[in-house]
Each structure stands twice: as structure tokens, then as C-alpha cells.
Amino acid sequence: MMTVSLTAVVCNFNKKDYLKGCLDSLLATQSDSLSINVIVVDNASTDGSQQLIESEYGKQVTLIAKAENTGGAGGFATGMRAAVETGCDYVALLDNDILLDTDTLPKLIAYLQAHSEVGVAGAKICTMDDPAILQELGAFIDRENYGVKTPLKGHKDDTSLPDVVVCDYVPACCLVTRTEIIREAGVFDEAHFIYWDDMDWCTRVKQAGYEVHAIASARVQHKMGAVHATNTFSNYYFERNRLRYFAKYLTKESFDSFIAVRLSELPRQAFWASRKGQSSQSLSSNLSVYDFAMGQWYAQPQNILAKSEYCWRDAIGEDWIRLVVCDEPDNYTAVTGQILQVWPQARIISCAQYAGSEAGQDAIHVVSHILDVTEVPAGGYVVDRFFNVCQVQEVTAIQHAYHTYQQLFAQVHGPVIRRQLEDGYVAFHRAGTSVADTSI
Numbered sequence: 229m230m231t232v233s234l235t236a237v238v239c240n241f242n243k244k245d246y247l248k249g250c251l252d253s254l255l256a257t258q259s260d261s262l263s264i265n266v267i268v269v270d271n272a273s274t275d276g277s278q279q280l281i282e283s284e285y286g287k288q289v290t291l292i293a294k295a296e297n298t299g300g301a302g303g304f305a306t307g308m309r310a311a312v313e314t315g316c317d318y319v320a321l322l323d324n325d326i327l328l329d330t331d332t333l334p335k336l337i338a339y340l341q342a343h344s345e346v347g348v349a350g351a352k353i354c355t356m357d358d359p360a361i362l363q364e365l366g367a368f369i370d371r372e373n374y375g376v377k378t379p380l381k382g383h384k385d386d387t388s389l390p391d392v393v394v395c396d397y398v399p400a401c402c403l404v405t406r407t408e409i410i411r412e413a414g415v416f417d418e419a420h421f422i423y424w425d426d427m428d429w430c431t432r433v434k435q436a437g438y439e440v441h442a443i444a445s446a447r448v449q450h451k452m453g454a455v456h457a458t459n460t461f462s463n464y465y466f467e468r469n470r471l472r473y474f475a476k477y478l479t480k481e482s483f484d485s486f487i488a489v490r491l492s493e494l495p496r497q498a499f500w501a502s503r504k505g506q507s508s509q510s511l512s513s514n515l516s517v518y519d520f521a522m523g524q525w526y527a528q529p530q531n532i533l534a535k536s537e538y539c540w541r542d543a544i545g546e547d548w549i550r551l552v553v554c555d556e557p558d559n560y561t562a563v564t565g566q567i568l569q570v571w572p573q574a575r576i577i578s579c580a581q582y583a584g585s586e587a588g589q590d591a592i593h594v595v596s597h598i599l600d601v602t603e604v605p606a607g608g609y610v611v612d613r614f615f616n617v618c619q620v621q622e623v624t625a626i627q628h629a630y631h632t633y634q635q636l637f638a639q640v641h642g643p644v645i646r647r648q649l650e651d652g653y654v655a656f657h658r659a660g661t662s663v664a665d666t667s668i
Contacts, residue, residue, distance in 0.1 A: 232261065232262055232263070232318065233315075233316040233318070234262060234264050234265070234317065234320055234333065235264075235267060235310075235311035235314050235319050236264055236265070236267070236319075236322055236333070237267050237269065237304060237308060237310075238250060238251070238254070238266065238267070238269070238307075238324055239268075239269050239321075239323070239324060239400075240268055240270045240271065240273060240303070241270070241272075241273055241303075242277065243277070244275045244276050244277040244280050246324055246325035247324045250322065250328070251285060253326075253330075254333075256328075256330055257328060257332070257333050259334070261334075262334055266289045267289075267290045267311060268281055268291050269292045269294065269307040270292070270294060271294050271297040271299065272295060272296050290310075298418060298527075299418075299420070299421035299422040300323075300416075300423075300425060301416045301418045301419070301421055301425035302416075304321055304415070304416045305415040308321070308668075309415055309668060311407070312411060312668055316407055318337055318404055318407065319410060320333055320402070320403065320404045321400040321405075321426075323400065323401045323402070325356070325450060326356075326402060326449060326450050326451075327448060328448050329446070329448070331446070332351050332446040335445055336349040336403075336443060339446075340404060340406060345438065346439045346440070346441050347413075347433045347434075347436070348398060348405045348440045349403065349405075349440075349443055350366070350395075350398020350440070350442045350443070351398075351403070351442070351447060351448045352365045352385070352442065352444045352445075352446060353365070353401055353402065353447075353450050354447060354450070355450065355452055356449040356450055357451075359449050360385050361382060361565055362381060362383045362384070363450055364378050364381055364398075364401075365380040365383075365390075365393055365442050366380065366394070366395035366398065366442035367395055367396065367397055367442075368395055368397075369396045369427065375470070376427070380393075380561070381561060382564065382566075383565075385447075389444045390444060391445065392441050392442070393441065393442040394439060395441065396430065397431070398426070398430065398440060398441075398442050399426050400425070401450050402446075403426070405433070409438065410668065412436050413429065413432040414432065414666035414667055414668065415429075415666050415667075415668065416428075416666070417664045417666050418526065418664045418665075418666075419472070419525035419664035420469045421469075421526050421528075422465050423469050424466070424470060428472075428473055431473075457535075458534065458537075459508075459533060459535055460509050460533045463516075464512040464515060464516050464528070464531050467513050468516035468519055468520055468528075471517070471520040471649070472656070475520070475653050476656070487646055491638075491642050491646060494514070494517075494637070495637040495638075496599060497510050497513055499633050499634075500614070500616050503616075503626075504536075504616075505538060506535050506536050511533060512531060512532070514645075515531040517645055518648065519531065520648070520656075521649065521652035522652075523656070523659065525664070540615040540616075540617045541570055543609075544592070548590065549567070549570075549571040549591075550573065550575065551574060551589055551590075551592070551608075552568075552575065552576045552594060553576075553579060553591045553593045553594065554576070554578070554593070554595070555578065555595075557576050557577075557578060560613060562613065563611060563612075563613055574592075582605075582606075590606075591605075591609075592608060592609050592611055593605045593610045593611070593620070594611055594612070594613075595611075596612060596613055597612045598610055598612050598618060598627075599627055601627075604620060604624060607620055607621075608620055
């Protein structure tokens, strides 16, 4: 029997308890046909993570202890370089807060063996708190709205899922690649620190002529800690690195279109952040624009701000919900999934069904964005895909208030932000992609 060699890279920062679960599930994967070398890159944890590895795993795990926190991007870049040096056949990148099914990595390797055109294979990611619900199965770069799309987020893990999703990227939560792919495409761009690093890397893999696939039969459970964050960590780094990604891959003309989209988003973010008492999130988004313009990459901890608590469900605070109404319900599984967790007795119906025999009943109306609602529905509440919430009778007044705010923003703030984004694009391309070394 031929033995395949895999080096698994786990990036860790202060998640000792989750790390143990990850390592135990990873080591349980090893078999006569699969030899696994485990590398944990620890980003200067202070919770005893390094001591845990040394005391409980010994020679089973190679520890690379970083002197400072280099983020997921820096940790994975370090681990990828070390993995290539082991001479292994395949490399897996894993988050520290996942649990692997015992056949997940073998299935991903077998898929790559059977499909030479595929450079990266990613697992189906289910939420650890509710393994029956998907976090992700294949993700895409939204080149129309300049963001990301995860169409199956919130979907039930059932037989209706596609076996394979040919996609733009899979997250480093759990992916497997061939070692020669890393030699060809390089390692993660450490300047990201965190977020958009796996998207950028998968884009480089695709530019090298390979495909990226997500495999439904290979499963992991993921904790999804950022959803419950009490600060603007994810807001800041996601938005700053979103700018970096599109500056890298768009022409100047196309980036001008992105600027127009970003200028339409920022006043909406500020308006709703203020309404929900979370202005720090909007401030972090603005700081991300400033740092993009100034070329401030890697870690920028001074721009991570505390945010006030907000829960969209508290804005409703009722136990009467029986109907959830939305046009094309499959487009809103992330929202409807959370609604059903709170009100499991609710039924999801289409707008056409609601306009029929059930018209007039109070419901939660799910929309793309409250500010874009043109026909005010019947009674109940409106919630959009950003979890902005209001009562139905408030929609028109909110839209009028936003129109006034938007005009002020366009006159006073918009021109300054446009200049920052234009200058940032020019400066980025003047510096070139050598801002961070992604070579082996």
C-alpha cells in the first residue's frame, strides 16, 4: 500500500481549548495509507497553548513559536514555507477552532488525486454550535458588488447540497493543496494580517491555471468566533484588506467603479451604526480607508475599537412570530436560519404566498436592505441581510432620514474619501506587490 504524506499547518492564537480538539481530531485521521506531519504555528499565545503542545503532544506536533502575533496570514505563510521543506506530497491549512471528521482529509486528498486540474480542495464547513447548519460550502468573489458571496451559508446539511462546488476560493479553515501548488503560487500575503489572505491566495492559484473546488462529503465543524466579537477587529481588517484585494486585481478604471460602490456603502454603514449605537464599527471602516491610503498593512491594533452590544432579536422581542416572508427565500438562508433558531415554529413563505391567503398577518419580512424597500409590507417587522431591523411602519421615516444624511455625506465626506481611495490605489501599484514577500 502506497503511503501519502501530508503536512497539516494549524495557525493558533490564544485558543488552547479549541486547539486541543483540533489536534486530537487531526491526529485521529492518521492511518497506514496517510502519514501526517503536524505543524502548529503559534502567534505568541499567552494562554498556555505552547505549553499544552509541548506537554501533551511531544514529538507528534512540531511547534513554531512566533515572537509576536503575525495573524492568520503570517502564521499560515510561516507554516506553508515549513511544510514545503518537509518534502510532503500535500499540505493542509487548518484553523485552530475546527473539528475534523476522520475521513475529511483523506477525501480531499483523494479528490485532488483524481482531478489534476484542481489545485485546492476545501471541506464543507458546518457550525460547531449547530452542526446541521452550514457556515460555508464554496465561496465566490462578488465582482459586481466588490465583496464575497457564500450562497450556501445557513443551508441545512442535507442531501440537497451539491456534491462539488466549483468556486473562487475556499477558506483556510480547512483546505488541502499539492506541495507544488505552493511552490508555484507562493504563500499567503502576510501584509493582510487576517482576512482576504485565503481569497488572495486562491486567486493566485487560479491565475496559475488551476481550479478551486469545495467538497460536500468532506466535513469540519467550525466555531465561528468572529460572529460574537465585542470589538471591531473583523470590521477593520476585513474592510482594509478588501481594499487591498481589489486594488491588486482591478484596473484603474474598474477600481473607480469599486470606489463608487464603497462610497454608497459607507454612509449606510454610518447611518445604521449610529442608529444601533455602534458608531465604533463605522469609525473602524473609515480608519481602514485611511490606512489603505497610507499603506498601513500588517497588524494595526490601535484601530480595533470596543463596540456596544447589539442583538437584532432584541429589536423584535416578541414570541409571536409565525411567518417569515421573503422574495426568493434561498437567497436569505443566513438570515432565515437565525430567525428559525429563535422562532422554530415559524414558517418561511414567499412574497407571492403572503400576498394571497395570508396577506395582512404580522410577519418578519426579510429584504436585501431596509433602505431599498419600495413597497412597504403589511404589519410586523422588516429585517435585512445586515440584520438591520425596524417595525414596518418605521420604514418610510427611516428612508427619509437617511436621504437627508446621505446628501450631507456626499457633499462633505465623500470627496475626501474618494481622494484617499484614488491615492491609495496609485501608491499600492507604485510599491508593487513586493509590499509582502509571498515567495517560498
